Amino acid sequence: MPPLPGNPRISKDPEIVTGQPRITGTRISVDLLKRNVAAGMSEDMLLRVYPVLTKEDVKAALTFGDETQKA
Numbered sequence: 001m002p003p004l005p006g007n008p009r010i011s012k013d014p015e016i017v018t019g020q021p022r023i024t025g026t027r028i029s030v031d032l033l034k035r036n037v038a039a040g041m042s043e044d045m046l047l048r049v050y051p052v053l054t055k056e057d058v059k060a061a062l063t064f065g066d067e068t069q070k071a
Helices: 030-038 043-049 055-070
Strands: 007-011
Touching (some): 043 055
């Protein structure tokens, strides 16, 4: 599945993590990252725990989550 319009770092595919928005090319969901941040994880800690991610990936996930809550 191609990335979502307006956010190339986020993708949805019904065959991967039950269709939840995720970081493109991974199985790491936006929801997982948001829950980890809510639990107190810093961006640096996320990048250590999920070394496949970049700072831009984390920012895109958090921004995507914020945008969907506003809609």
